[in-house]
Amino acid sequence: MLFTKENRLGEIQRQFGPEVTVSSTYEQLYEAGIVPGQFLAIASPEWITEGAQEFILTRFRHFSSYPACDSNDSGHPSYELSARIMGSCSINPGTGKLSYHAGFPAYGALMLAASCACHVLPESIMRALLALSGDAGETFELGKVRWGEHIGKHANTVPVAMSVNEVVGKRTAMFGKTRLGKSNVVKLLMQGVLNATRESGHVGQLVFDVNGEYANDNPQDGNFSIASAYPERVQVYFLSTQPRGDGEFLRYNFYDIPERALSIFSELLTPSVLEIPEVRNFLMIRLPALSALRNARADGSAAAFRKLCLFWTLLHDAGFEPGDTVCTEVSGRGLINVGFTPALRMAAWQAIRSKAPPPMPASFTEMTEEIHVLSAFSLKYANDPNLRVGRTELFDEEDRVMQELICQTKGVGPYFLRECLQFHSSRASNFLHDMLRAIDTGKTVIIDLGAANERIVRYFSRIISIAVFQQQEQKFITNTLAGRYVQIYFEEAHMIFPADAGGKNTTDIYARFAKEGAKFGIGIVYSTQSPTSVSYSLLTQTENFFIGHLSSETDVDALASVQSLFEAVKDDILQFRLPGFMRVLSYSRRFVLPVQAKRFDPRERR
Structure with a gap:
């Protein structure tokens, strides 16, 4: 049995649209150790179709206590659990295969039946739920499920993986206050793509490294970086006066041009x-x-x-x-x-x-x-x-x-x-040509702009982006894309995709990335502190979201306006500010998942 007496929380007491109230006891809640945000299941032994157990997936919101009304009760309070319906699922107990359907289920009116109860989601079902993906492909681990800053009596250790196909050719946003782990997650995405394409080399990556975090070794990463962890597959260009390692200068020879x-x-x-x-x-x-x-x-x-x-x-x-x-x-x-x-x-x-x-x-x-x-x-x-x-x-x-x-x-x-x-350098090569060739062969090119001001960052970002876009567009026109992708990473995205740029210039290279990039095999990963500081049209086109702590209700409301699923976790985003704690909504998942991102480990290269 998937749903047993041991994981039972209580009976359904009331239902109003997607909101459900469950009656429970102190003993049941104490044993379960659940926390707000955790996934729960509403199920009945009668909900079995063709051997598959069906259940309603809900998210626990809060609970309240009230005095017992039963005259035989000794005065101990009872508890009401408030949960919100996320959708319906069915799982085959034999194969473990699970399917998910958003919205209110057809049998939702039957939740008040005596046989129906609320249960803690078993780990086996949780793993099956997290394995759902609309894109088959090699996966990499992001971290583990974490329901809140206080993880409750029973810490959930279910790992969360992401398919490389969910990232490549898609638009991915990273939002959150500084020093809360955005760059670490970006490193995980870069590493996942590098590991997944080690044989095929069909994805090249371009990284605009505004703060020098990906080109230079960092003590918190074991004195490694993406560049030093993959020296044979990463090419670094520096604006500084002295390149490190095998890096090259980002220079022109103005005499020759x-x-x-x-x-x-x-x-x-x-x-x-x-x-x-x-x-x-x-x-x-x-x-x-x-x-x-x-x-x-x-x-x-x-x-x-x-x-x-x-x-x-x-x-x-x-x-x-x-x-x-x-x-x-x-x-x-x-x-x-x-x-x-x-x-x-x-x-x-x-x-x-x-x-x-x-x-x-x-x-x-x-x-x-x-x-x-x-x-x-x-x-x-x-x-x-x-x-x-x-x-x-x-x-x-x-x-x-x-x-x-x-x-x-x-x-x-x-x-x-x-x-x-x-x-300027008298020995400068045609760096645009060299970058395009490296990207086309599946390498990761990192542009270290750590010493540059905003004007210089804008300039180099634009000219290199235009060159990449034109190359991919030409391949598309000549039917030679052949399944090859370019993944571009932008930090300080408010400088590249400003909020006031939306709709003013649809021929701008970044506007074309947002609207036409997928067609030409171009994916972008952009990160900044505030969703309201970037173009709204880009937000509406974004498939993947990684959301850390935000302190502004305006920012959270902006997220909810482009992705209604964030409406249910607005309070969590405003309250929780644990480093690496992200609310993740990915291309193939149809619900927001709370994830404690793991730390980037350069030794996990393949």
Whole structure:
């Protein structure tokens, strides 16, 4: 028998819609040791269909005592248990297979029958209930069922597992006050995906590590991290000046990407610098790509090279170290064919340096010196005939903007660019290309943004997210997704999915993640302290919720408005603030489950 006299709590006394009152005694309650939030069963021996025992699943809310009315009673009070119906279940005693149906059961009106009683849920049924999943797939353990901060007389040790398929390609939210275990649960999800895909490699992960918790070893994790626990499957990119382990710099070589450099500068420079008129004029310049030097006509190639030499000189003056590519380009071409005629060079060197010109530049350093002399001459003697080729001026308006910065004629020099120096390396690779390739082969890429401010976090998060989305979208269009997924983790989600962004820009990359990501095999895990600080439209699209302690009724009401199942546990979320204690509503489960998350253990790698 599944429901016996030993786990019986009492008879059904009253029923009003989904609310049920059970009469019980002190002895029964003491022996059961139940606590509010615990699952209970209402069952009758008569509720058997085709050999399967049916029962009603309820959640215990509270109890109250009242004086006994029976004249034969010695005056000891009786107790009323208040519970709320969650749905109905049926379980085959032989196979242990359980099915769950939400809502009020058809036989609910029979609960007042004399044979019907309320029971503590046996552990075997609890395990069967937790094994329910709409997605078959490899599972990983999240922790154990915990009904409250005070766990009662009998601690429940039933483990809670989650299918990897519930996470991959889905939207998962982590909410709760700081220091209460959100990051630990995120590590469990990352580890679960890594372990489940160790052979197939069909899921790549991208982690925006705002606080450096996943890239750097932590004493509370045994001086390990996700990165060090899986060194062969995790690639870390650092913004700091010194990468740890096998990490790489998150850097550009601005010399090699002139066509994109100014748009990047406009993102990375502080707002106060961007307000300077000379800086605004500079950022509006359209610089040619290096390929333009080879693909353009002879005169076009000369003009493009002149413009690039001005830009490279500006970078050099700001302290940016040139790489091998640009040095080879300069030494290979020289300045012999860029319109710097012998007459112009003689006039410029005599006027600016009071000496005859040296041989035509053949190295990067010589090129920058030549540019300095020619720029100063061009600005000071703008009407000199040597600065014209026929009726065309040698330097155009864009060139003059850079010349004024190089020569600091208006008090603004190249040093404003030093804000971006931390993002430059002469040995930088195409990190976007490298990241996409790693993710596509099932690796986890961690972007350590621990040293970055909010503006920098927004920038790198956006450009990398766009690259990932475009790659997955292209696979979808060409029918080459082939069951491959990308799972993206966002911390401080209020910076990425702000509440006031909903509906304003449906083409924003994050709005597209929320609405179209699943179609393209993209899942997101986002965490922050407050549900009301993120986009409401994202909340409505989210399939998995992990909710720690919240102190605001507004936040809890927001959750209940997008997932009505949280209505029944609002008080618990507001009261309980135990680290790692989560209310979990997952994609395949149709009820909120209280879980004490286990601690991330890097030794559980497979």
